[in-house]
Amino acid sequence: MPEPKQPLPYLIIDFDSTFTQVEGLDELAEIALQGHPQQEDIVGQIRALTDRGMSGEIGFQESLSQRLALLGAHRRHLAPLVERLKGKVSESIRRNADFFRQFAGRIYVVSSGFREFIEPVVADYSIDAEHVLANTFTFDEQGNITGCDPGNVLSQDGGKIRQLQQLDLEGDVYVLGDGYTDYQIREAGLANRFYAYTENVARPRVVAQADSVLPSFDEFLYQLKLPMTLSYPKNRIKVLLLENPDARAAELFRQEGYQVEEVRGGLDEEELIARIEGVSILGIRSKTQVTPRVLEAANRLIAIGAFCIGTNQIALPEAMSRGVAVFNAPFSNTRSVVELTLGEIIVLARRIPEKNPKMHQGEWDKSASGSFEIRGKKLGIVGYGNIGAQLSVVAEAVGLQVLYYDVAEKLQLGNAVKCRSLDELLQQADIVTLHIDGRPENTGFIGARELAQMKPGALLINNARGHVVDVPALADALRRGHLGGAAVDVFPYEPKTNDEGFESELRGLPNVLLTPHIGGSTAEAQRNIAEFVPERIMAYVNTGNTQQSVNFPNIQLPSQQAHRLIHIHTNVPGVLANINNVLAAHHVNILGQYLKTNELIGYVITDIDKEYDQEVIKALRGVEHTIRFRVLY
Numbered sequence: 276m277p278e279p280k281q282p283l284p285y286l287i288i289d290f291d292s293t294f295t296q297v298e299g300l301d302e303l304a305e306i307a308l309q310g311h312p313q314q315e316d317i318v319g320q321i322r323a324l325t326d327r328g329m330s331g332e333i334g335f336q337e338s339l340s341q342r343l344a345l346l347g348a349h350r351r352h353l354a355p356l357v358e359r360l361k362g363k364v365s366e367s368i369r370r371n372a373d374f375f376r377q378f379a380g381r382i383y384v385v386s387s388g389f390r391e392f393i394e395p396v397v398a399d400y401s402i403d404a405e406h407v408l409a410n411t412f413t414f415d416e417q418g419n420i421t422g423c424d425p426g427n428v429l430s431q432d433g434g435k436i437r438q439l440q441q442l443d444l445e446g447d448v449y450v451l452g453d454g455y456t457d458y459q460i461r462e463a464g465l466a467n468r469f470y471a472y473t474e475n476v477a478r479p480r481v482v483a484q485a486d487s488v489l490p491s492f493d494e495f496l497y498q499l500k501l502p503m504t505l506s507y508p509k510n511r512i513k514v515l516l517l518e519n520p521d522a523r524a525a526e527l528f529r530q531e532g533y534q535v536e537e538v539r540g541g542l543d544e545e546e547l548i549a550r551i552e553g554v555s556i557l558g559i560r561s562k563t564q565v566t567p568r569v570l571e572a573a574n575r576l577i578a579i580g581a582f583c584i585g586t587n588q589i590a591l592p593e594a595m596s597r598g599v600a601v602f603n604a605p606f607s608n609t610r611s612v613v614e615l616t617l618g619e620i621i622v623l624a625r626r627i628p629e630k631n632p633k634m635h636q637g638e639w640d641k642s643a644s645g646s647f648e649i650r651g652k653k654l655g656i657v658g659y660g661n662i663g664a665q666l667s668v669v670a671e672a673v674g675l676q677v678l679y680y681d682v683a684e685k686l687q688l689g690n691a692v693k694c695r696s697l698d699e700l701l702q703q704a705d706i707v708t709l710h711i712d713g714r715p716e717n718t719g720f721i722g723a724r725e726l727a728q729m730k731p732g733a734l735l736i737n738n739a740r741g742h743v744v745d746v747p748a749l750a751d752a753l754r755r756g757h758l759g760g761a762a763v764d765v766f767p768y769e770p771k772t773n774d775e776g777f778e779s780e781l782r783g784l785p786n787v788l789l790t791p792h793i794g795g796s797t798a799e800a801q802r803n804i805a806e807f808v809p810e811r812i813m814a815y816v817n818t819g820n821t822q823q824s825v826n827f828p829n830i831q832l833p834s835q836q837a838h839r840l841i842h843i844h845t846n847v848p849g850v851l852a853n854i855n856n857v858l859a860a861h862h863v864n865i866l867g868q869y870l871k872t873n874e875l876i877g878y879v880i881t882d883i884d885k886e887y888d889q890e891v892i893k894a895l896r897g898v899e900h901t902i903r904f905r906v907l908y
């Protein structure tokens with residue numbers, strides 16, 4: 276990594292909730308009070324005092340003396356505390372340990388916490404004892420902690436200011452911390468800049484005073500063009516989530532350090548174009564159309580997450596040729612659709628859509644007319660993919676005879692019988708259920724001709740995609756009584772949000788069950804999806820792993836001690852050779868490399884030696900036919 280051009284300013288870094296994710300004294304209280312009947316209550320009081328002191332609500336000295344009085348800690352509690360704190364160093368500081376080792380001489384940890392636990396933790400980052408300025412405990416003869424050394428300036432109000440005065444550093448001084456006392460160093464004119472460090476805690480009163488806010492240490496290094504482990508701070512990665520995926524999705528992205536914006540419903544093309552600038556990750560469900568125009572406006576987009584199975588709403592080839600990887604959740608709601616379909620088969624066979632509203636209107640219509648058992652009936656499954664195949668197994672278990680038709684060759688499960696054509700299936704089945712995908716060629720797949728092939732009184736279920744059925748033709752077949760009923764969950768046009776009304780020719784027709792695209796809307800499925808998709812996307816962003824991407828060649832290269840370069844290019848001959856020529860010309864050693872192509876793009880992961888300079892990166896970006904180039908770490 277390049278050396279910074281300017282000498283590094285002195286960095287004054289706070290310890291509690293900045294260097295580490297937690298407050299040392301709170302943790303010490305938890306350890307010391309283990310098994311104490313009022314542990315929770317006392318630790319709560321200590322935390323509240325910490326917070327009031329840090330936000331400047333009460334004087335620091337008052338907060339410290341009250342906390343120490345509550346603590347009841349002993350010297351033997353310090354070793355487990357140090358172990359615990361070592362495991363709780365802030366993620367972005369841990370990640371940039373090399374920076375600390377390289378510039379340790381310019382870094383001071385100035386804290387109102389205690390040397391006894393700070394020194395051993397920061398020593399792992401090459402910060403030696405002289406660069407730790409902190410309080411020290413006092414102990415009684417039995418080793419109980421009785422308080423802190425009152426002669427230490429840091430135990431007093433305004434202690435950090437006095438400590439900095441004593442240090443008398445020459446040159447620029449930058450302070451990074453989460454507390455008001457950190458800001459006071461800058462206020463007293465002893466530092467040039469105060470950075471509010473919010474990776475672990477953001478205190479509004481402190482943030483308001485900051486020259487700059489740091490959601491992570493990466494952001495500080497990025498702003499100062501200093502060497503960093505990641506090529507880009509995670510907090511600069513913007514995620515836009517539409518259509519209300521389960522809250523877990525936003526939670527996972529936030530935990531990763533990304534900025535997340537959520538929009539409850541879908542957005543139409545113009546609205547999405549207006550919102551997409553600067554977005555790195557877009558999350559959608561089945562409603563949002565990601566058109567070529569949307570992709571053109573997406574200046575920073577690296578990945579799209581479809582929080583559903585279908586990806587027909589995304590212009591996949593255009594996404595590919597712009598270097599945007601698409602991920603979905605191919606199995607997370609499969610079971611939910613199967614269960615809904617099975618329920619609908621029974622409900623339609625017993626004409627419940629007609630009987631239920633009558634009951635609500637006070638009408639008692641007890642009759643067996645048009646109702647039948649499903650045992651022994653023929654179920655025709657069109658599209659024997661994940662959903663179709665799983666339905667096949669479950670349907671046989673309740674006594675249905677399964678026929679199926681698929682354009683692709685599929686493993687025949689159980690006693691299911693394969694049909695050679697769609698017509699063969701339509702002519703035999705008592706119930707036809709559609710589970711084909713939403714590719715454009717499937718538009719109008721079931722029209723008047725196909726409906727006419729179906730047996731009189733047969734039932735039709737569409738839980739696949741709205742455009743695969745010609746709705747006016749279906750409505751006509753139902754009105755004429757040619758079909759005995761239908762269940763439809765998906766429609767050519769679906770409302771953007773729950774506030775918009777629903778229009779369809781199918782409304783009010785006999786024995787027709789209409790549902791608002793809820794085939795995959797179960798708690799289990801939504802939770803699965805909300806974990807599956809972010810995990811895939813974060814693996815792609817962090818390691819370049821494209822396993823299960825819908826439109827990218829699938830590659831996974833194990834992580835190793837190296838820099839990882841990601842190169843996406845148009846699939847033409849010679850690009851890999853050109854990449855390697857650049858590396859060879861700069862004497863860069865390749866530790867691992869993998870190329871995979873598809874019909875449009877080539878995707879290369881290259882792991883190289885630690886040693887490289889910016890010229891190599893520039894040259895790699897300039898390789899002909901490059902679509903996108905990223906240095907991951």
Ligand SMILES: NC(=O)c1ccc[n+]([C@@H]2O[C@H](COP(=O)([O-])OP(=O)(O)OC[C@H]3O[C@@H](n4cnc5c(N)ncnc54)[C@H](O)[C@@H]3O)[C@@H](O)[C@H]2O)c1
Pocket residue numbers: 584585586605608609612657658659660661662663680681682683710711712713717720738739740764765792793794795796
């Ligand atoms: N209603 C919902 O909420 C909901 C939930 C999940 C999935 N879906 C939809 O269900 C459908 C199936 O999902 P899946 O996970 O089983 O997909 P899948 O890709 O595993 O299976 C689709 C199958 O359809 C076959 N196929 C495609 N076109 C065909 C055609 N013209 N004729 C015959 N076979 C054809 C494919 O070869 C494939 O085997 C998708 O459209 C998906 O979007 C809807």
Ligand SMILES: O=C(O)[C@H](O)COP(=O)(O)O
Pocket residue numbers: 560561562582583584585586608792793794795796
């Ligand atoms: O493709 C899917 O998984 C289903 O159509 C569900 O879509 P949804 O997440 O928009 O309900």
